[in-house]
Amino acid sequence: MPQAPSDHPHILILAGAGGLTLDNALGPAATVTGRLSVVYLHAWGPLDVSAVRATWEERFTGTWRDCADLDEAYRAVREIHGESPLDGIATFSELLIQPQADLAAELGLPGNPPExxxxxxxxxxQRTALRDGGVLGMRFHAVRTAADLAPAAAEVGFPAVFKPAYGAASMQVRKVTSKEELQEAYDAAVAAAARSPFLIKEDVYLLEELLVGGEGWHADDRYADYVSVESLVQDGEVHHLGIVDKLALRHGYTEEGHVFPSALSPARQDAVTEHAGAAIRALGLRDGAVHTEVKLTPDGPRCIEVNARLGGPMGQIFGTASDHDIVASILRITAGLPVSPQANPLRAVCVRTIPGPDRPMRIGHIADLAEVRERFGCLGYVSMRFAAGAVVDPGRFPHLLSMLVTGEDVETCLANVTAVETALAIELRPADPEHVLFIDRIGYDAYRMPDGAPALDPDRYRVTLVTRPEVAGQARPGECAEVLALDINDHDLRDGLVETVHRRHGIDRVLVFTEALLLPGARLRERLRVAGDPVSRVAPFRDKPTMKRTAERHGLPVADWAAVDTAEQARPLLEKHGKIVLKPRDGSGSAGVWIVGSAGELRSLDADPDTDLTGYQAEQFIDAPMLHIDAVVHGGEPMATVTSRYLSSTLSHLTAEPLSSVTVGDPAVRARAEELTRQVIEAFAVRDQVLHLEAFLLDDGRLLFNEVACRAGGGGIIPMFQAVTGINLNEAMVRLALGERPTTGFERRESAGGFLMLYGRPGVVAGVDDAEVPREWLVERRVAAAPGSRFTPIGLAGGSLATYVVTGADEQQVRERMEFIRAHTTVRYQDDEGAGVTAR
Structure with missing residues (x-):
């Protein structure tokens, strides 16, 4: 061991889990002193520290002690001080700053007051001190037991943030928007408390007001709406070394990266550092590094939290990006030596921390790290917590890896980060079969592969099927873990059972393709915090005003419209256009739609006690043919598109007239339809979805956007689409929802297709006479009621009595075949008035 001059200060580092590692601290320490002692705490489990100890022995004089618990560590520090008086005690671990402060105060050394x-x-x-010091006014409430949840919610309100009083790395920090979510967050935090790395055990939690970031601070959406201020405090004097920007948070509150120098303007940086300084002084910190996180709100900077330590990777950031060795400065402060108050940037640095998954996942692949390091000279380090094949437990580590990347400026640095991350090629796979909850109305047989196997492979997915009792038997033994047969429209029953399944087995993903259940399904995903589109992604496809505004905002032509809740509110639109359509804002299948052509008709609706127009939309009536464009979109690109023309009104079911549709043969119309589809994909940010788009074909050939749905169309669209493209839209919806490419190997018959739907009145079906229809024309013949059984219309366009799906060589042949079917098909039934009637 080398001999250090006696005038070198004797500094002790209290080391253990968390923060800057000891091996990264030894280099800076050597610039301050040659007398360095180490007390290494192994309270979180024994670690092999032989390599770092060997490095320490080569460079320093002093004493090394390995301690199993905190009491032993206290004794070791006192004994070392008794043998060779210490000039300072330092730590870089959040978990050890309280013992460090206690020992420094006990031994009369520089340091922050323990309180x-x-x-x-x-x-x-901290919140109490900042409030009492006049630095920060915000609502917060302590939660010590479950009994505190209700008063906390009443005082703070929602949305709010729930967090442990003692915590780091955003563990168990959750945004909550309801009492149910607050209860879930509390239960999860209590269950995880035993895994807390903090040596101080206190079951105290905090519900606090959600700080909302403001626009205009950063013009670049790659940045988050908060920053950190890195400061040094010596004898109560605060020196701000710099502001570190954060990468945008895309995985809850788990940090994704730190960028220095800051892109904020000098004036905004001054506002942030002034606020941080006030918070530091309010807490009474006097000696050491301070890491202050600050939210950038519309009302100015607001403190998120103050940490009496060096921020996680800030030692490496400042050591690489500036002329200031912040680690050496911390050691100098502990020994009472003066420090430089400035850090001048030399280059840009980003420490990128890639968040782990929100459920246990296995590392399926990662590139060879040595090759990646050799390839990228800008890569300072890359630290991977897991090897390929390992299972990542989100309850233990919030990140997969961290890496330090440099660049001559911030733009170059961030481009380098993207390049390195791409080269790493990290692939995650489910640790166990992924648990998929599938809420379905039409039956499991609709989601089968050409060989009859289910689209959800039971070897890859654990499936809980929630479906109607009438079709529950379609799931064969071994295909689903559970089949829950119930009224899927009974929200309370359905969601209650789903939440029970989630508590017992943990649901990973929720699939819903029924139009009326798309938004409830999205809300369920958010409540369970599972994979799949959230409400914000589904709402533009279900709420018609949001849909129209989205289309208009992106330059799509739409008919004149207005959201209404009464007939009177629709009067100006009627007077302007002479004829309007009234439809439910969240409707589907042309249910509840009214066509109004006069003020008298509008008054009649207003006077009808059975007609409620609350939540309706009024639109200009467009007297033009309507197209429906059905598309499969994968990776933001249309994988297959079929354009069809309705040959009759989509309101035919109201008058029991047939509804028919045929694929369009005109290449010019198809080209315009495909261009409109691309515009809709861009406007609605579609990545992986099946679309059912409706548009009017105007006399001049232009297309006028009507509506778009993020699911397969009804009627005969699914079998027709399969017959002309080889893609089954039901299977495609499943694949796309799982992040996979749809299968193209279904039976493909001819290049054109169409469907014919026959409706009827309520009654008992006597029979369907269609023997003259050539069966080779038909892709599908579907009769809703067998002879002798009852038929009851459902009030939707899809509720036909009989459906025929036809293919042909071209549009004209399909038209002729459908006309023949209509002329040679008779449905005989006894209606409820006792008369024997036929429908054709």
Whole structure:
């Protein structure tokens, strides 16, 4: 061991889990002193520290002690001080700053007052101190038991943030928007408390007001709406070394990266550092590094939290990006030596931290790290927590890896980050079969592969099927783990059973393709915090005003419209256009639609006690043929598109007239339809979905956007689409929802197709006479009621009594075949008035 001059300060590092590692601290320490002692705490499990100890022995004089618990560590520090008086005690671990402060105060060494550190580390005490110091006014409430949840919710309100009073790395920090979510967050935090790395065990949690970021601070959406201020405090004087920007949060509150220098303007940086300084002084911190996180709100900077320590990767960031060795400065402060108050940027640095999954996943693939390091000279380090094949437990580690990347400026640095991340090629796979909850109305047989196997492979997915009792038997033994047969429109029953399944087995993904259940399904995903489109992605496809505004905002032509809740509110639109359509804003299948052509008709609707127009939309009536464009979109690109023309009104079911549709043969119309589809994909940010788009074909050939749905069309569209493209839209919806490419190997018959739907009145079906129809024309013949059984119309366009799906060589042949079917098909039934009637 080398001999250090006696005038070198004797500094002790209290080391253990978390923060800057000891091996990264030894280099800076050597610039401050040659007398360095180490007390290494193994309270979180024994670690092999032989390599770092060997490095320490080569460079320093001093004493090394390995300690199993905190009491032993306290004794070791006192014994070392008794043998060779210490000039300072340092730590870089959040988990050890309280023992460090206690020992420094006990031994009369420079350091933060223990009560100030306690306030910095306990978020409840910190919020109280900042409030009492006039630095921050915000609502918060302590949660010590479940009984505190209700008063906390009443005082703070929603949305809010729930977090442990003692915490780091955003563990168990959750945004909550309801009492149910608050209860879930509390239960999860209590269950995880035993895994907390903090040596101080106190079951205290905090519900606090959600700080909302403001626009205009950063013009670049790659940045988050908060920053950190890295400061040094010596003898109560605060020196701000710099502001570190954060990459946008896309996985809850798990940090994704730190960028230095900051892109904020000088004036905004001054506002942030002034606020951070006030928070530091309010807590009474006097000696050491301070890491202050600040939210950039419309009302100015607001403190998120103050940490009486060096921020996680800030030692590496400042050591690489500036002329200031912040680690050496911390050691100098602990020994009472002066420090430089400035850090001048030399280059840009980003420490990228890639969040882990929200459920246990297996590392399926990662590139060879040595090759990646050799390939990229801008890569300072890459630290991967897991090897290929390992299972990532989100309850233990919030990140997969961290890496430090440099660049001559921030733009170059961020481009380098993207290049390195792409080269790493990390692939995650389910650790166990992924648990898919499937809420379905039409029956499991509709989602089968050409060989009859289910689209959800039971070897890859654990399936819980929630479906109607009438079709529950379609799931064969071994295909589903559970089949829950119930009224799927009974929201309370359905969601209650789903939440029970989630508590017992943990649901990973929710699939819903029924139009009326798309939004409830999205809400269920958000409540369970599982994979799939959230409400914000589904709403533009279900709420017609949102849909129209989205289309208009992106330059799509639409008919004149207005959201209404009464007939009177629709009068100006009627007077302007002479004829309007009234439809439910969240409707489907042409249910509840009214065509109004006069003020008298509008008054009649207003006077009808059975007609409620609350939640309706009024639109200009367009007297033009309507197209429906059905498309499969994968990766933002249309994989297959079929354009068809309705040959009769989509309201035919109201008058029991047939509804028919045929694929369009005109290449010019098809080209315009495909262009409109691309515009809709861009406007609605479609990545992986099946679309059912409706548009009017105007006299001049232009297309006028009507509506778009993020699911397969009804009637005969699914079998017709399969017959002309080889893609089954039901299977495609499943594949796309799982992030996979749809199968193209279904039976493909001819290049043109169409469908014919026959409707009827309520009654008992006597028979369907269509023996003259050539069966080779038909892709599908579907009769809703067998002879002798009852038929009851459902009030939707899809509720036909009989459906025929036809293919042909071209549009004209399909038209002729459908006309023949209509002329040679008779449905005989006894209606409810007792008369024997036929429908054709």
């Amino acid at each position: 100030a550190v306690r306030a910095a580390q306990n978020k409840l005490l």
